[in-house]
Amino acid sequence: MEFISLVIFIFSAAMAAGSILLVTRLLEEFAHPCFRSLFYHNLFISAFGFYGIWGQFIIMALAGSRLDPEIFSTISVLSLLLGLPFLVFAWMMLIRFAVEASGHKLRNWFTVVFLIVNFEIIAALSLVIRDMSFNDALPLFKYYYIAAALLFATMAATLIVRGDSVSPGRSDRIALALIITGGALAQSLSLLLIHHSAWMAMAFVFLLFAAITLMSLYLSYRADLKPVRLAEPLPLPNGFEDFIRKNEISPREAEIITEICNGLSNQEIADKLFISLQTVKDHTSRIYMKTNVRNRMQLMALVRGMDTGTAAGEHL
Structure with missing residues (x-):
């Protein structure tokens, strides 16, 4: 036994x-x-x-x-x-x-x-x-x-x-x-x-x-899951360029942040940007580290909060 x-x-x-x-x-x-x-x-x-x-x-x-x-x-x-x-x-x-x-x-x-x-x-x-x-x-x-x-x-x-x-x-x-x-x-x-x-x-x-x-x-x-979609593409909020510069986000990573906030899955981002799925995952991991978030929901909340003056880290 x-x-x-x-x-x-x-x-x-x-x-x-x-x-x-x-x-x-x-x-x-x-x-x-x-x-x-x-x-x-x-x-x-x-x-x-x-x-x-x-x-x-x-x-x-x-x-x-x-x-x-x-x-x-x-x-x-x-x-x-x-x-x-x-x-x-x-x-x-x-x-x-x-x-x-x-x-x-x-x-x-x-x-x-x-x-x-x-x-x-x-x-x-x-x-x-x-x-x-x-x-x-x-x-x-x-x-x-x-x-x-x-x-x-x-x-x-x-x-x-x-x-x-x-x-x-x-x-x-x-x-x-x-x-x-x-x-x-x-x-x-x-x-x-x-x-x-x-x-x-x-x-x-x-x-x-x-x-x-x-x-x-x-x-x-097995499940056919779809990311949460926005009715329209998310416009870049005020301060987004400063956010990119402050967190040392690369141009490609900025594109991926935008598509994440628009509700695309990793595979859909890879198809849209003509890069591999693993590349998207690697970029996403680096984005999380640079912006001090743990997942997509926190990243989206951080980006959306720029117009209301939410500082990086206040979402934690």
């Missing part, structure tokens, strides 16, 4: 890092707010997976034989309980991603109500299990996760399908809905059907990371 645990841990780490890197690349390539929500969803899911699940394996490996069974049981319950807030934020970001990917915006009151209700449920759960052993508390954790995961996955899938966004399009949104619901269902079945706690935990955490990885892979390599 130790070897299998190590293999699944390595796969979990690779999937967590890969999913976050893929969404980071999407953030740099497309100015769409849904990818920021997906980034945080993947981040919170990863935090729960490593803190709430793998943390128990690490404690067992390092000090399990030296700990009193009652103390180890208490630590295991606390580890799972303290990992639940990461799940709440992950589910909230999943719903936000679904709403934004469908072409709408999540209302502020929903976030407040969602967090209050879910943290009250966690508080109630903690009161119920405070004097329980890990084996007695585990079924409550399982049923809580199954009910919440299926509910929020269904909500997210419904919201993302019913939207009218063209990027991602309807067929892509249907595929994402299937990935979201399929992931939640597979995780729930692993909790219900696998009775050995260690095997159940490993299967569950593998499926947890697999779901965020599959969604990130689909968006990166």
Whole structure:
């Protein structure tokens, strides 16, 4: 079992890092707010997976034989309980991603109500299990996760399908809905059907990371995504030439900045300027470094802010 645990841990780490890197690349390539929500969803899911699940394996490996069974049981319950807030934020970001990917915006009151209700449920759960052993508390954790995961996955899938966004399009949104619901269902079945706690935990955490990885892979390599378009080409703002000179932007880099602000993707910029895609990526990376921004959205905000006197760095 130790070897299998190590293999699944390595796969979990690779999937967590890969999913976050893929969404980071999407953030740099497309100015769409849904990818920021997906980034945080993947981040919170990863935090729960490593803190709430793998943390128990690490404690067992390092000090399990030296700990009193009652103390180890208490630590295991606390580890799972303290990992639940990461799940709440992950589910909230999943719903936000679904709403934004469908072409709408999540209302502020929903976030407040969602967090209050879910943290009250966690508080109630903690009161119920405070004097329980890990084996007695585990079924409550399982049923809580199954009910919440299926509910929020269904909500997210419904919201993302019913939207009218063209990027991602309807067929892509249907595929994402299937990935979201399929992931939640597979995780729930692993909790219900696998009775050995260690095997159940490993299967569950593998499926947890697999779901965020599959969604990130689909968006990166299968979805027909389009950058946010402006109705008309962006006129150069006042001070753009001073901005170019101050940041030592080359003429070619200035052209790429203009096309990024007009909503063109890297491939479309390469086609328009008759240069390779890799050249566009290299220029874009240098532009980010020179202007002290992290992605397209920040660069566009920086350029658009020139007319209102926004200084470089104020967007951070």
